[in-house]
Amino acid sequence: MKVLYKANDKLQFELEGSGQKEIFKELALIQEIFGEAKCGMCGSTNIKFVVRNVDGNDYYELRCSDCGAILAFGQHKKGGTLFPKRKDDNGNYLPHSGWHKWTKDKE
Numbered sequence: 001m002k003v004l005y006k007a008n009d010k011l012q013f014e015l016e017g018s019g020q021k022e023i024f025k026e027l028a029l030i031q032e033i034f035g036e037a038k039c040g041m042c043g044s045t046n047i048k049f050v051v052r053n054v055d056g057n058d059y060y061e062l063r064c065s066d067c068g069a070i071l072a073f074g075q076h077k078k079g080g081t082l083f084p085k086r087k088d089d090n091g092n093y094l095p096h097s098g099w100h101k102w103t104k105d106k107e
């Protein structure tokens with residue numbers, strides 16, 4: 001089974017899976033990571049994918065080109081998949097769906 005999925009105006013994915021469950025999983029992963037259509041702070045759709053390398057570690061984030069807010073992604077220890085950081089260290093949901101302005105003392 002092949003599926004063409006349009007995540008937003010800019011991204012389109014071709015998925016392949018042997019059945020509904022596999023396609024469902026693929027879609028869930030893509031929506032989680034690539035389904036973010038606009039900035040959670042200002043609502044702009046002018047967002048881009050950024051990977052920063054700091055001391056040999058890659059940091060994945062979405063960055064708003066208009067207001068400069070970012071949405072950081074964490075990495076699952078298993079499988080190497082990403083997830084958007086929408087919660088704080090205590091498991092509480094962050095404001096603006098995790099989007100925030102970069103501050104120096106945060107990282």
Ligand SMILES: [Zn+2]
Nearest residue numbers: 039042064067
């Ligand atoms: Zn913004």
